[in-house]
Amino acid sequence: MTNSIEIRNVSQHYNDKQILKNVSLNIPEYSILGLVGENGAGKTTLMKSILGLIQISSGEIVINGEKVTNNRSIAMKDVAFMLEPRYCSYLSPYSMLKYILILSNQYTKESKQEIIELLTQLKLDKVARKSIYTFSFGMKQRVALAVTLIRKPSVLILDEPLVGLDMQGIDLFNKVIKDLVDAKKCTVIISSHQLDEIEKISSEIAYIESGTLASYDTVENMVESEYWFTFESAVGEIPDSLAASCKSISLESDNILHIVSNDTSIFRKVSDEFSSNRILDMRKSENGLRHLFAEGTN
Numbered sequence: 001m002t003n004s005i006e007i008r009n010v011s012q013h014y015n016d017k018q019i020l021k022n023v024s025l026n027i028p029e030y031s032i033l034g035l036v037g038e039n040g041a042g043k044t045t046l047m048k049s050i051l052g053l054i055q056i057s058s059g060e061i062v063i064n065g066e067k068v069t070n071n072r073s074i075a076m077k078d079v080a081f082m083l084e085p086r087y088c089s090y091l092s093p094y095s096m097l098k099y100i101l102i103l104s105n106q107y108t109k110e111s112k113q114e115i116i117e118l119l120t121q122l123k124l125d126k127v128a129r130k131s132i133y134t135f136s137f138g139m140k141q142r143v144a145l146a147v148t149l150i151r152k153p154s155v156l157i158l159d160e161p162l163v164g165l166d167m168q169g170i171d172l173f174n175k176v177i178k179d180l181v182d183a184k185k186c187t188v189i190i191s192s193h194q195l196d197e198i199e200k201i202s203s204e205i206a207y208i209e210s211g212t213l214a215s216y217d218t219v220e221n222m223v224e225s226e227y228w229f230t231f232e233s234a235v236g237e238i239p240d241s242l243a244a245s246c247k248s249i250s251l252e253s254d255n256i257l258h259i260v261s262n263d264t265s266i267f268r269k270v271s272d273e274f275s276s277n278r279i280l281d282m283r284k285s286e287n288g289l290r291h292l293f294a295e296g297t298n
Helices: 043-050 093-103 111-121 137-149 167-182 195-201 266-273 289-295
Strands: 003-014 017-028 032-036 058-063 079-082 155-159 187-191 204-209 212-218 224-231 248-253 256-261 279-287
Touching: 003 043, 003 187, 017 043, 017 058, 017 187, 017 204, 017 212, 032 043, 032 167, 032 195, 043 058, 043 155, 043 187, 079 137, 093 111, 093 137, 111 137, 137 155, 137 167, 167 187, 167 195, 195 289, 224 266, 256 266, 266 279
Parallel strands: 032 187, 032 204, 079 155, 155 187
Antiparallel strands: 003 017, 003 058, 204 212, 224 256, 224 279, 248 256
16 A cells, blocks of 8 residues: 655654654555644644644655655645635635636646636635635635645645534535545545544544654544443353454443444354344444543553
């Protein structure tokens, strides 16, 4: 698997304070990485380091095969980012996007249609010629996203892009980003405190805690389910083969088995292991990222 971004033993100091501590992370091509952690954990510092906006104290960062520290302009050639909303309020969305393409020498005879298509995709087509300063905050967020997408980047880095969006706006954002990645056009890093939404859109999650990479895995592996099986008779000994499929497994009483697992076939495995003991009831609850990080990662 090809990596779009490779972060190798990166540390960052500011005065006497260490902001990032030996962070290493490979981000696969055409994936969506959810970057999560508390305020001050180092998420924005890590994104700025990737973008070459701040100088790292040690380590190296590679984007699409190019070291950021060696030649930032080449490494950043196909990278777009939104660390905070960027737009000229006195312009219209259409004029803003046209201006960006002209400045980057990318404006062609097809650009007009491409701008209209992007604004339509972000549901800004009806206000394409209106001044941005008249827009709501959520609409301005969509304009900022359009600004990052118009140059068709291969890497997209977004810091808190869901702030100010209502549920309809978040659903639209998720669809646009997922469509880009599914079409193999972009690799995306998204930082957000909205864990439920990050869980929906991301393929991998990196959890930053006090400047260190505390956890990194696929969403599928990090999100677990909790089960309670009630049997007709006492369970007795728990088979080792079943325990191997569980993060935790225990008896809450003689006939109630409690399991935490991300194995989607756990019901079948429990049924097979206890085929002679009828299951009277099964309850299940989802333990998403919010639950996981509330408990802390180990």
